[in-house]
Amino acid sequence: ALLLNKEETVLKDMRYSLEQVERAKPIIAKLLNGGEIKAVEGNDDEICRMLDLTCGTDYFQIYSDKGLVWGIGSRFQSVKSGYKPFNTFTIRKARESGKLTEFDKRKYAIKHNGVYPFLTMHGYYDENTREILSLAIAKTVDIWECIENGHCKERYTNQNQIGQAVFYYIDWKEFEKQGYQLLKYEKT
DSSP states (O other): OOOOOOHHHHHHHHHHHHHHHHHHHHHHHHHTTEEEEEEOTOOOHHHHHHHHHHHHEEEEEETTTTTTTEEEEEEEEEEOTTSSOOOOEEEEETTTOOOOHHHHHHHHHHHTTOOOOOEEEEEEEEOOOOOOEEEEEEEEEHHHHHHHHHHOEEEOOTTTTSSSSSEEEEHHHHHHHHTTOOEEOOOO
């Protein structure tokens, strides 16, 4: 098998994420009481690229009838068939390259009243069937506060992965236990 370079891996991951959000639209609409989800990620528009790359906003949840729009940062991860999803929010803490991470960018934006996704969504899907196994949505500031208060753990990427990184992860049950609101779907 041919190994993918880092850019090809990022594009493949983005394509899978876009596909999963498309599949998850009915679940997202139910969790967020309607609205329409629109992709920012992967859009060639200059403002969309800036919102994605600089602010971490991958999607907008638009409520035209209410004149309301929420930015959403998202992550979807595959799970091997037959395995349970991790059901965590996973936020990159550090990169081998030393470049800023989503944690750094969001922390800075929150502290300085900048633009960041109001909501963060994390979903898991079966790698073979692509079926959505679980999905959770929470306020971004709540996730960062939970991390800052030490209600998270750290995980390192596998040694064979291109570009080593460290991630914070917060179990959804722990998040709720700490009193934060969590909107979630779990396949039964």
